[in-house]
Amino acid sequence: MNAKAFFHSKTNLTAFKTSLLDAFLARQYISSPKKKNTLIQSQTWADSHIDLLALDLKPAANIVTITAGACHALAYLSCKPAAIHCVDENSAQLALLEIKAKALIHLPDYDAVLKFLAQPHQSDNLKRYQRHLRANLSEAASHYWQKRNLLGRPRYYAFSNNLQEHGYYNTSLRFLRFLLIQLGARFDKLPLAKDLAQQNHIFEQDILPALQNKTFLFLMRRRFILNQLGFNQNQINKLKNTKQDANRDTNQAELSQLLIQRLRRLLCDFSIAENHFAQQVIGSTYQIQLQQSLPLYLQKNVFPQLRQYAHRIHPHQHRLIDFLQQQSPQSIDAFVLQDHLDYLSSEEIKSLWQEINRCAAPGAKVLIRSLGTQLPLPQVVFQSEQASWQTNALRNQELQSKDRCALYGSLFVLDKK
CATH class of the missing domain: 3.40.50.150 (Vaccinia Virus protein VP39)
Incomplete structure (x- = not known):
């Protein structure tokens, strides 16, 4: 295929530009998290x-x-x-x-x-x-x-x-959390919820709009951002649960929605007071007065x-x-x-x-x-x-x-x- 035929398609041109952007940023600005002497995570993300x-x-x-x-x-x-x-x-x-x-x-x-x-x-x-x-x-x-x-x-x-704020992936998580707060997310309201119904309401009203912001979605469709959060290409493919095809932007859009769905489950399906994973994601420290929170x-x-x-x-x-x-x-x-x-x-x-x-x-x-x-x-x-x-x-x-x-x-x- 010649270059003229390839770039005739607007979709192909967009995909090409996106691919170049990902490759450039990944190589020039983002260091690899796979170094064998770099702290990657300070806590285990498994229950x-x-x-x-x-x-x-x-x-x-x-x-x-x-x-x-x-x-x-x-x-x-x-x-x-x-x-x-x-x-x-x-x-x-x-x-x-x-x-x-x-x-x-x-x-x-x-x-x-x-x-x-x-304790921090x-x-x-x-x-x-x-x-x-x-x-x-x-x-x-x-x-x-x-x-x-x-x-x-x-x-x-x-x-x-604060030990829980250290580590390669934790730093990336802090950056995204800061960005979402600038886009209007109110994570500070979640620990005040009295039950799961209130958590769901707060998520819908005060967090979801920021997650659906075009700036945030643009970042979550970038491969190098997902790499910084710990997802390699194998995992990205598994998240998509579909074969690679020419319409890469559509796949990445579906992927960003899937990540939002999982974040919703993390923040809405379990009591924040009893879920230290959710506490870390929203920037809270362990609620040490509650043993079940640890x-x-x-x-x-x-x-x-x-x-x-x-x-x-x-x-x-x-x-x-x-x-x-x-x-x-x-x-x-x-x-x-x-x-x-x-x-x-x-x-x-x-x-x-x-x-x-x-x-x-x-x-x-x-x-x-x-x-x-x-x-x-x-x-x-x-x-x-x-x-x-x-x-x-x-x-x-x-x-x-x-x-x-x-x-x-x-x-x-x-x-x-």
Whole structure:
């Protein structure tokens, strides 16, 4: 096709300009979030209560999980596991995991842990770090938290500010929240709602108009903005749930509406007072006076178990498949993959699943989340005569409906027969 024929179509011209804009901004102005020493997220965007329901962990379980923000892994300590192996290529996420685990062990009491990990503007946290944590960190974790940022402050100053506002994706989320506020969104009204009906009314009247603003929609149709929020191209395709076609703008428009629908569910289907995910999205801090408002690993009723078993957290800086290749056959009772499969190609998934199948103990479970609505596994996993995995679609849907994070499109629990 010659250039004249291509540009004859206004739609093609618009798509071409949009593609150039995305590529230029992505390369020239937006740094990659995939650096292996950059903190990506300071909390896990997955509901630990749902994880525990799904996995039904027994005492002395051997667990492997993607590290992410570490909140979920620490919550699993309440089930008295034999070991929790947290695997990540990113040394920053492992340093975050370690300092959270060491805080549970070495800070004087529950109140000190809560102030260190959940409350913003606690200048005494600098003393807590120096007195109780620094000497107990590994060399790698200590190096990470001692390193100074561009302002000349050591990274551990994050604990005297607001830990939940730190991390690559959190910074992007703050930018979008600021933009929406400038466009008229009133997130500050949501915590004042007395019930779900009021939350829905506030969303419709005071938030949705900003989400439908042309400026905001324009940004949400840009690939580089979605990348900054943590969506890679595989996930964008899963969100669209449709094959790529020439009408790229239409696909992106549908995608922005889908994201708005999920945000609506996050902010309207669960009480704000009991949903720390919603609190983080709207810019609120944890409502520490309400225990049910806190992530599970920060709730007082599980603190004694977490303190007792936190030494059973084991960080590993590896690719997941490389770690599993080092494990003995039938040695793992639970695999928590989060949305890891969304980032892999079909061939990579097949190779990873071979190792999961080899390492899985009898009765093992695998927990998978996806931004799409389809199970991101090849059908051969279930179709061969040697297939040893099963899943319950109704149970998966029930768990997904209760997940307060609400940003994922699906959740799957696989059981080994």
